[in-house]
Amino acid sequence: MSFFVVKRDLPGVTAEVLQSAGIRAKSCCAEMTGEGQPVRWIRSFYLPETAQTHCYFEAQSKSAVEEANQRAHIPFTQIVEVIEMTPEMV
Amino acid sequence: MHDTDSATSLAIFAAKRRGDNEVGLDHILLGCLRVISRFGIVTLGSWTLDLETLDVDWLRQPEGPRPKVAYSQEAVELFDRAAQIAKSVGESRISVYHLLAAFANEEVGLMGELKRVHGITSASWRAAVAELNSERTNGFKPEGLASEETKLREYLTPEEAAQTLSIHVQTMRAYIRTGRLPAFRIAGERAIRILRADLGKVLEPLEVGKKEEC
Numbered sequence: 124m125s126f127f128v129v130k131r132d133l134p135g136v137t138a139e140v141l142q143s144a145g146i147r148a149k150s151c152c153a154e155m156t157g158e159g160q161p162v163r164w165i166r167s168f169y170l171p172e173t174a175q176t177h178c179y180f181e182a183q184s185k186s187a188v189e190e191a192n193q194r195a196h197i198p199f200t201q202i203v204e205v206i207e208m209t210p211e212m213v
Numbered sequence: 214m215h216d217t218d219s220a221t222s223l224a225i226f227a228a229k230r231r232g233d234n235e236v237g238l239d240h241i242l243l244g245c246l247r248v249i250s251r252f253g254i255v256t257l258g259s260w261t262l263d264l265e266t267l268d269v270d271w272l273r274q275p276e277g278p279r280p281k282v283a284y285s286q287e288a289v290e291l292f293d294r295a296a297q298i299a300k301s302v303g304e305s306r307i308s309v310y311h312l313l314a315a316f317a318n319e320e321v322g323l324m325g326e327l328k329r330v331h332g333i334t335s336a337s338w339r340a341a342v343a344e345l346n347s348e349r350t351n352g353f354k355p356e357g358l359a360s361e362e363t364k365l366r367e368y369l370t371p372e373e374a375a376q377t378l379s380i381h382v383q384t385m386r387a388y389i390r391t392g393r394l395p396a397f398r399i400a401g402e403r404a405i406r407i408l409r410a411d412l413g414k415v416l417e418p419l420e421v422g423k424k425e426e427c
Contacts, residue, residue: 139296
């Protein structure tokens with residue numbers, strides 16, 4: 124499994140819209156996992172200064188992450204694979 | 214599992230079962246009603262809704278072939294409205310009750326049909342959902358929200374079995390004593406257990422057309 128960041132430009136987005144998107148993302152990931160295509164939404168960060176959102180997912184492929192976001196009807200600008208690093212790893 | 218997770222899972226299941234490509238408002242409404250139902254019946258305000266008449270197999274859990282479905286634009290807007298309702302009442306998470314309240318102004322589809330058939334108005338729907346939500350916060354737990362632990366246990370104590378059927382524990386013990394309901398004793402102990410699947414044996418369908426008290 125690999126990690127991916129989904130970048131979104133969401134000018135003027137509200138906390139409620141983010142919460143609504145979160146529920147859809149969570150349910151679509153659960154559904155795809157049930158279908159045998161595991162995708163896990165890990166967490167998201169909203170950057171108020173740039174109105175961007177970075178959402179981290181774990182999946183076997185970039186296409187799986189893309190499909191989960193499309194099914195959840197959440198727009199994105201880019202999906203990039205990331206390398207995880209934590210303080211415990213260094 | 215959070216009640217909204219159950220509702221969305223059942224909504225997706227409803228869409229797939231009907232062979233629809235998108236999860237729309239009708240599917241979400243069915244998912245929400247399924248979550249708050251007891252034995253396939255939703256009691257909301259003065260209305261009694263039978264999920265079977267809405268084409269819901271209330272005993273069946275999501276499983277089997279899983280064609281792909283996505284949320285519709287209408288579904289997105291409904292979730293957005295539910296989030297606004299949650300915020301307006303100072304709750305941090307969207308619950309199934311916020312989703313149900315978000316249907317109040319829908320005039321088409323399943324909600325429109327329910328309004329026409331049952332004489333539901335936007336205000337009466339919101340009032341009924343609010344009342345149910347307050348019952349929930351006071352300790353009432355619909356079957357769809359039963360704890361995972363309880364859901365997974367196959368054998369119940371007489372008290373738990375009585376609670377499941379909403380009858381007095383003495384009635385349950387009478388069913389066991391008279392042999393109407395099979396029960397088991399844990400070897401060498403006094404404790405009695407009832408197989409959850411056997412509970413249906415003390416239920417019988419109402420005969421349509423016959424004068425019976427409902």
